[in-house]
Amino acid sequence: MISKPKGTVDLTDKRARVFKYVEEVIDSCMEKYNYNYIRTPIFEASLLFHRGIGNSTDIVTKETYDFKDRGDRSITLRPEGTAGVVRSYIENKMYGTHNLPVKVYYNGTMYRYERPQKGRLRELSQYGVEVLGSSDPMMDAEVISLAYNINKMLGLDDTVVHINSLGDKESRDKYREALKSYFKPYLDDLCDDCKERFDKNPLRIIDCKVDSDKDYFKDAPKILDYLNEESKEHFEKVCEYLDILEVKYVIDSKIVRGLDYYNHTVFELMTTDNNLALGGGGRYDNLVSTLDGPSTACVGFAVGLDRLVDEIIERDIDNVRNDIDAFIMYVNEDEKKNAIYLANLLRMSGFVIETEYTERSLKSQFKRADYFNSKYLILLNSDDLNEGLITIKNNKTKEEEKIMMEYVIYYFDEHISDDNLPVEEYHNHSEGCDCDE
Secondary structure, three states, X not given: OOOOOOOOOOOOHXXXXXXXXXXXXXXXXXXXXOOEEOXXXXXXXXXXXXXXXXXXXXXXXHHOEEEEOOOOOEEEEOOOOHHHHHXXXXXXXXXXXXXXXXXXXXXXXXXXXXXXXXXXXXXXXXXXXXXXXOOOHHHHHHHHHHHHHHHHHOOOOOEEEEEEEOXXXXXXXXXXXXXXXXXXXXXXXXXXXHXXXXXXXXXXXXXXXXXXXXXXXXXXXXXXXXXXXXXXXXHXXXXXXXXXXXXXXXXXXXXXXXXXXXXXXXXXXXXXXXXOEEEEEEEOOOHHXXXXXXXXXXXEEEEEHHHHHHHHHHOOOOOOOOOOOEEEEOOOHHHHHHHHHHHHHHHHOOXXXXXXXXXXXXHHHHHHHHHOOOOEEEEOOHHHHHOOEEEEEEOOOOOEEEEEHHHHHHHHHHHOOOOOOOXXXXXXXXXXOOOOO
C-alpha cells in the first residue's frame, strides 16, 4: 500500500471543515483590513532563500528541500512566505506605484525537512501578511493587531502578544557583541547548535530550547538595554498604539525570531493556557535591498494553520459549521427527479442541501440526515407531489407541515434566517399566497 510521505497529513472530515472555516475567517478579516491576496510559486531559485532568509538560519542550513531540476537549476521548495513575496514585489515593480504601502496576504503550503511532531510538519500550512513601503510604527501595530484579532475571531481568546525590539543595525550590532562577550566563557557548555550560532547569529542563543534553563542565561544581556534613541522611540510608539488597539501584550526580551532579516519590532502570538507559539513576525526593513530591490521598509507575520486548527479542535470550539440546512428524502424515480430539482433550486438560492444518491431505504436516509445534523427534512411522496405539495419537518421541534413546492424558497428564507428561531405557524400555501406582501 502506498502511504503519504512522512511529515504530511490528509485533511479529511472534521479537520478539513475546521481548516476551511479558519481560511474563511482569514479571508473575511483581510478584506476588512484591505489586504490583497497574493500567490507566489511553491518552488523558487535556491538563491532567493539563501540570500533572503540568511545562510546562518536553521531553516537554510538544515531544513530546506533543495534539488536540481532538469535544466540543472538549483531549486528550493519554499520554507516560508516572505522571501517569495519580496521577490514578487521587486520583479513586478510594485514599488513604482503611488499606492504604497503594498498590503498583501498569502495562504499556502511551506516545506521544511525536520523531525515531524505535533504542530510541526514537513509540509506545513501558513497564512501570512506582508506590508511593503511603510516605516511608521502604526503599521507595526496594525499588523500585530490583525494577527491578534483573527485569533480572537477564531475563539482563541487567551492569545497574548510577546513583543520585543531588535533595534536598528547600530543597536543590533552593539547587542551582538555584548552577547558574544557574555557567552564566550560558557562556550564549551553550550549545545552544539548554540556553538555554531555564537559566530553566525548569537541572537539565536537567547531563545535556545536546550540551554535556556541554565542559570547563566538569566543574567544574559537584554536587547532593550542597547537600543539607541531612535529605536527606543519606535518601540515605545508601537506599544502605545497597541494599547489604543486594546491588544494584550507583554514585553519579552527572549523574542528574537529565527530569521536574519528582522530589525526593530519582533513578536510572537502565544496562548496563555498552554504557552504555545502560534506564529509571529516583525519588521524587516533591509530585505528588499538585500534582494536587489530599492530600499523599502517592511513588516509582516506568519501563522501556522496546522497549529491553529489543532487548538480549535482540542478546545472543541464550536464555531465551525458542521450541519446542513435540509436533507431531501425520496423512495421512487418520480420523487427522485423532484429531489434533484429541489436540491438545485435551493442550492442556487444559498442553502446547504443534501439528498440521497444510493437508493437507501427511508430509515437509512433518516440516519444519513442525522449524520449531517440536518436542520430540516424535505419529505417527498408521489401523492403530495401530484398536488404540488411537499412535507417539511423541523428536526429540532419535530413539527411537520405541508407547503406548496413552489414556495419552498420563501419558507427557508423565513425559517433559516436564524438557526435559533422556533418553527412558526406557516400558512398552507395550497390555499394561495400573496407573495407581494
